[in-house]
Amino acid sequence: MAWDFETDAEYQKVLDWADEFVREEIEPLDLAFPHLQFVPLDDKRRKVIDPLKEEVRRKGLWATHLGPELGGQGYGQLKLALLNEILGRSQWAPIVFGCQAPDTGNAEIIAHFGTDEQKQRYLRPLLDGELFSCYSMTEPHAGADPTLFKTTAVRDGDDWVINGWKFFSSNAKTASFLIVMVVTNPEVSAYQGMSMFLVPTDTPGVNIVRNIGLYGEAEGEGSHALIHYDNVRVPADAVLGGEGQAFVIAQTRLGGGRIHHAMRTIGMSRRALDMMCERALSRETQGSRLSDKQFVQGYIADSYAQLLQFRLMVLYAAWEIDKYNDYKKVRKDIAAVKVVMPTVLHDIAWRAMQVHGALGVTNEMPFLAMVTGAAVMGLADGPTEVHKITLARQVLRDYKGTSGLFPTGHIPALREAAIRKFADRIEVEVASQ
Numbered sequence: 089m090a091w092d093f094e095t096d097a098e099y100q101k102v103l104d105w106a107d108e109f110v111r112e113e114i115e116p117l118d119l120a121f122p123h124l125q126f127v128p129l130d131d132k133r134r135k136v137i138d139p140l141k142e143e144v145r146r147k148g149l150w151a152t153h154l155g156p157e158l159g160g161q162g163y164g165q166l167k168l169a170l171l172n173e174i175l176g177r178s179q180w181a182p183i184v185f186g187c188q189a190p191d192t193g194n195a196e197i198i199a200h201f202g203t204d205e206q207k208q209r210y211l212r213p214l215l216d217g218e219l220f221s222c223y224s225m226t227e228p229h230a231g232a233d234p235t236l237f238k239t240t241a242v243r244d245g246d247d248w249v250i251n252g253w254k255f256f257s258s259n260a261k262t263a264s265f266l267i268v269m270v271v272t273n274p275e276v277s278a279y280q281g282m283s284m285f286l287v288p289t290d291t292p293g294v295n296i297v298r299n300i301g302l303y304g305e306a307e308g309e310g311s312h313a314l315i316h317y318d319n320v321r322v323p324a325d326a327v328l329g330g331e332g333q334a335f336v337i338a339q340t341r342l343g344g345g346r347i348h349h350a351m352r353t354i355g356m357s358r359r360a361l362d363m364m365c366e367r368a369l370s371r372e373t374q375g376s377r378l379s380d381k382q383f384v385q386g387y388i389a390d391s392y393a394q395l396l397q398f399r400l401m402v403l404y405a406a407w408e409i410d411k412y413n414d415y416k417k418v419r420k421d422i423a424a425v426k427v428v429m430p431t432v433l434h435d436i437a438w439r440a441m442q443v444h445g446a447l448g449v450t451n452e453m454p455f456l457a458m459v460t461g462a463a464v465m466g467l468a469d470g471p472t473e474v475h476k477i478t479l480a481r482q483v484l485r486d487y488k489g490t491s492g493l494f495p496t497g498h499i500p501a502l503r504e505a506a507i508r509k510f511a512d513r514i515e516v517e518v519a520s521q
């Protein structure tokens with residue numbers, strides 16, 4: 089029997105250290121430097137952040153998302169999940185631990201598909217936390233269906249020339265380079281005709297037209313860029329993983345990215361549950377504490393059960409990724425995780441907000457930001473509906489239809505077969521009565 093839900097004692101010590109470090113040293117950064125995670129580190133911020141990063145490195149916890157062959161610490165996804173659920177409590181923690189989105193996914197595909205020269209130029213500084221990156225795939229007219237993308241790269245001598253528009257390229261304004269998905273061969277299907285390019289952000293023709301903000305952010309000061317690629321010329325060696333490989337690479341990237349978001353979502357949801365429970369035990373109304381009211385008990389019970397289910401799902405998918413080392417084999421369960429993730433965070437944050445009354449909906453508490461975060465999770469890395477379709481297709485692969493008039497579970501036929509199976513014994517029993 090190999091099923092075991094225990095964390096080994098040595099690693100538990102590491103997690104305990106990380107838990108205290110995040111609470112004591114990093115969570116205060118969220119208050120001192122809110123919404124500034126992706127601003128390049130100036131001297132003032134470096135003074136605070138660099139010693140924290142150093143401490144994480146000393147503990148061997150820097151960039152644990154990649155295996156040693158890819159330049160990381162090689163913790164594997166399960167250990168990473170246990171760490172990430174701690175980091176998910178704080179906006180800054182993933183940066184201090186060198187495992188923030190979208191850089192983790194970007195680092196992962198460069199590590200998998202990059203040439204030695206590309207790794208030297210982009211992966212090394214990315215892993216060192218010296219620069220940020222951007223994944224530029226969605227277009228203004230199409231997101232969920234990449235086969236509709238129109239941005240092209242056309243070969244011109246030794247170069248490629250990129251033209252088109254990209255939308256919601258998160259973090260482009262602070263990224264040193266962009267990973268851009270474009271059409272390189274319109275004659276074949278999109279699955280073979282699209283390629284990924286590594287493009288330094290300061291390449292002439294990369295025009296950030298607008299930085300779109302999410303709800304609550306100042307207009308034009310968000311971090312999701314509308315980019316016009318206007319005759320952007322890059323050398324032939326800017327292609328990542330070979331011409332026509334964009335879909336294969338995207339699948340690898342998004343597989344990892346989705347599960348990492350899920351790991352952090354456990355931490356965020358637990359934070360909301362912690363706050364809900366504290367408030368329920370602290371607040372009195374109409375003769376008893378909130379925690380004594382059955383409605384509130386229902387909120388707490390439902391939230392705990394949802395979080396437990398979700399956590400086990402995420403840990404199981406992480407374990408499967410480590411076991412198979414192949415995202416394709418875990419596609420079904422990663423899709424299942426992605427499908428439930430927004431609902432879990434939304435429901436728990438919403439109940440926590442409700443239990444806090446008026447205070448809950450103010451900008452002095454984090455709940456509405458969490459609810460917005462849940463809505464974002466239902467879109468970023470693909471809408472929930474699309475993942476449900478993937479999930480259903482994967483589930484259906486294990487089944488086949490029947491040509492009979494009635495389903496194979498039809499009880500009369502099953503009963504008849506059962507009676508036939510035991511016919512000899514039934515006759516003997518009847519005869520001996």
Ligand SMILES: Cc1cc2nc3c(=O)[nH]c(=O)nc-3n(C[C@H](O)[C@H](O)[C@H](O)COP(=O)(O)OP(=O)(O)OC[C@H]3O[C@@H](n4cnc5c(N)ncnc54)[C@H](O)[C@@H]3O)c2cc1C
Pocket residue numbers: 190222223224225226229230231232233255256257258259312464467468469470471472473474477
């Ligand atoms: C905060 C945030 C960050 C993001 N960061 C990035 C990034 O860094 N890089 C990047 O390239 N993109 C990024 N995106 C874009 C994201 O990947 C897209 O929003 C997503 O793929 C959906 O595309 P869309 O917004 O164009 O919606 P559409 O494709 O227009 O879909 C709209 C809606 O239609 C429905 N729908 C779509 N397809 C189906 C279907 N097959 N069946 C049933 N219903 C369907 C769904 O309800 C869906 O929400 C980000 C998005 C957000 C919100």
